[in-house]
Amino acid sequence: MRCQRVKRRLSAWLDGEVGERERPALEAHLQACADCAAEAEHLRQVWELAGALPEMEPGPGFEAALRARIQEREVRLARRPKWGPVAPRWAWAMGVGAALSLSLWLGLTLGRGLAQLPGTRDSARQAVLDSWSVTAFHELPPQSVGGAYARLVANGGGNER
Amino acid sequence: MPDPDAELMQQVAQGDHEAFSILVQKYRQPVLNTAFRYVGNREEAEDLAQETFLRIYEACHRYRPTARFSTWLYRIVTNVCLDARRRRQTRSVESLEALEETSSEVLMDRRSPSSQEAVERQELQKVVREAIASLPPRQRMAVVLQRYEELSYQEIATALDCSVSAVETLLHRAKQNLKERLWDYVEGNAETPQVIADGSVKKDRAVRSERS
Numbered sequence: 010m011r012c013q014r015v016k017r018r019l020s021a022w023l024d025g026e027v028g029e030r031e032r033p034a035l036e037a038h039l040q041a042c043a044d045c046a047a048e049a050e051h052l053r054q055v056w057e058l059a060g061a062l063p064e065m066e067p068g069p070g071f072e073a074a075l076r077a078r079i080q081e082r083e084v085r086l087a088r089r090p091k092w093g094p095v096a097p098r099w100a101w102a103m104g105v106g107a108a109l110s111l112s113l114w115l116g117l118t119l120g121r122g123l124a125q126l127p128g129t130r131d132s133a134r135q136a137v138l139d140s141w142s143v144t145a146f147h148e149l150p151p152q153s154v155g156g157a158y159a160r161l162v163a164n165g166g167g168n169e170r
Numbered sequence: 171m172p173d174p175d176a177e178l179m180q181q182v183a184q185g186d187h188e189a190f191s192i193l194v195q196k197y198r199q200p201v202l203n204t205a206f207r208y209v210g211n212r213e214e215a216e217d218l219a220q221e222t223f224l225r226i227y228e229a230c231h232r233y234r235p236t237a238r239f240s241t242w243l244y245r246i247v248t249n250v251c252l253d254a255r256r257r258r259q260t261r262s263v264e265s266l267e268a269l270e271e272t273s274s275e276v277l278m279d280r281r282s283p284s285s286q287e288a289v290e291r292q293e294l295q296k297v298v299r300e301a302i303a304s305l306p307p308r309q310r311m312a313v314v315l316q317r318y319e320e321l322s323y324q325e326i327a328t329a330l331d332c333s334v335s336a337v338e339t340l341l342h343r344a345k346q347n348l349k350e351r352l353w354d355y356v357e358g359n360a361e362t363p364q365v366i367a368d369g370s371v372k373k374d375r376a377v378r379s380e381r382s
Contacts, residue, residue: 020342061298065206
């Protein structure tokens with residue numbers, strides 16, 4: 010094995026994570042190469058030093074505090090509405106879909122209904138046309154163009170478009 | 171082989187509080203140690219440990235014994251610690267300072283009988299603590315899980331949600347970084363007392379004479 014590869018594998022070798030196929034070649038190289046052997050020894054010492062941190066004893070109230078947190082959580086869950094502060098997404102989707110469907114149905118239904126009322130469109134239109142075509146010219150002198158037009162409409166002409 | 175802890179979790183899912191209490195008592199120390207060695211602050215470590223157990227409790231109905239319970243537990247404590255680290259990017263230095271103020275009162279260390287050795291040990295612990303705290307978050311967690319909790323690379327990969335080769339890379343780089351920080355404390359590089367395998371502290375001269 011070459012030094013570069015050995016040095017890359019030294020960490021895993023120290024941790025006992027080099028497989029049985031690779032380990033003999035790596036250890037043979039360490040026996041023969043002083044530089045790699047020194048690197049292995051330095052890493053071993055560093056790793057030993059890194060284990061100097063002590064343990065931590067739990068405080069006397071650790072489990073009581075944990076129980077309190079669990080109880081607080083359960084109280085919070087019990088107070089929450091059935092669907093919580095935000096309804097499930099599927100409920101929102103259904104609501105929007107229902108609203109859209111209702112609006113579309115209403116629009117189609119009312120539209121068809123209005124169109125089916127007899128003379129609704131024509132009578133309303135005619136009323137507007139009548140008001141514009143007749144009353145607009147009531148005040149004009151008879152010999153004026155407007156007055157002539159008013160006489161024409163009164164006699165059944167003047168098909169407004 | 172059935173996992174007794176997985177069976178306890180199933181009992182927790184059925185509302186057995188006693189089963190949960192057994193799990194807490196069994197794993198309280200390793201969870202606390204992991205959090206403490208990661209964040210370096212006692213108060214925060216307790217908070218993170220409780221958060222870990224709270225998440226375990228909340229997840230009891232979703233837990234499926236596809237892996238050992240301990241593997242799943244370390245995944246949770248890892249996530250809790252990494253999440254806390256992300257939220258408190260600037261707090262690591264403050265935590266170290268806070269820890270130093272209380273280290274002589276709070277830290278449990280039964281290995282050194284003499285006060286002189288205790289002082290030297292605390293000095294070394296401070297240096298090591300700072301060196302580990304200087305590592306990037308995932309390297310730091312890999313070090314804590316391998317060096318202290320003695321997890322395998324596969325178990326660490328599960329905890330960190332990465333591949334085994336990624337774990338090897340993390341630990342390789344972590345050791346290189348620690349070597350730079352702790353170079354003065356490697357044998358022959360300084361006069362500082364060194365910790366040897368059995369945990370006792372010996373002077374540099376004595377160590378050299380033993381190995382010659």
